[in-house]
Amino acid sequence: xxxxxxxxxxRDLAVVLAGFVLALAIGAAGNVFxxxxxxxxxxxxxxxLLASIPGAVKEPRVVTLRDAEEAWRKRSAxxxxxxxxxxxxxxxxxxAINVPLSQLAHPAGLPENKAAALIVYCSGGxxxxxRILAKALSAAGYxxxxxxxxxxxxxxxxxxxx
Numbered sequence: 001x002x003x004x005x006x007x008x009x010x011r012d013l014a015v016v017l018a019g020f021v022l023a024l025a026i027g028a029a030g031n032v033f034x035x036x037x038x039x040x041x042x043x044x045x046x047x048x049l050l051a052s053i054p055g056a057v058k059e060p061r062v063v064t065l066r067d068a069e070e071a072w073r074k075r076s077a078x079x080x081x082x083x084x085x086x087x088x089x090x091x092x093x094x095x096a097i098n099v100p101l102s103q104l105a106h107p108a109g110l111p112e113n114k115a116a117a118l119i120v121y122c123s124g125g126x127x128x129x130x131r132i133l134a135k136a137l138s139a140a141g142y143x144x145x146x147x148x149x150x151x152x153x154x155x156x157x158x159x160x161x162x
Contacts, residue, residue, distance in 0.1 A: 045132075060120070060134035063146040065154050068119055072160075077117040080110075080137075082129040083152065091162045093121070093155060101129050104136055117144040124151030 031037045063071075071077035072093060079096035081088050088098040097109040111118075118137065122129040134145045148154070156162060 058135070058138040058145070060131060060138065060145045060147045062149050063119060065148070065150055065158055065160075068121075068146075068148045068155070069158075069160060071117070071119060077119045077146070078111055080118055080120045080133065081152070082120055082122040082127075082133040087123070087152075091156070092152070094161050096121075099133060101133060101136075104133070110137075110142075114141045115143050117146070118142055119146045119148055121148040121151040121155070124149070124153035127151060 068077075068079075072079065072095075075095075079093045081092045081096040081098045082100060083092075083098070084100045084102060085098055088096075088100075092098070099107045099110065118134075120130040120134045120137070122133075130147045130149075130151060134147050138145055
């Protein structure tokens, strides 16, 4: 190989490396101005939310639709809807309090009694917001937390009040 070819290869590699470093610097600078910057190293949304709340985090108990309905009818639990306000306004379990994850830093309407029985739900299916919210409430000192795994979808599919 001639010296000119080797020189061109190293020059091209230097240009690619400089472009990579420049792109990385632009990305890192842009990250600083995001409302929710991506941490280095990356942490999942759940981990970031729970890290912002001091205290022990317990895995919430899962309740069946039958248990949730009974608690609702007896008024023995407070229902917490973890869905965003637009979905809550379209329909929710009667008497439920709306505490979406997007407002977790400043939740409104939560009971002062940390021993009150709470059943947290979201849309159901693959929605993890209810479990994440229940863990956050556990970390905030709430003692009796459950999650309705089937959530709003299961509640409405069963024809229960809304």
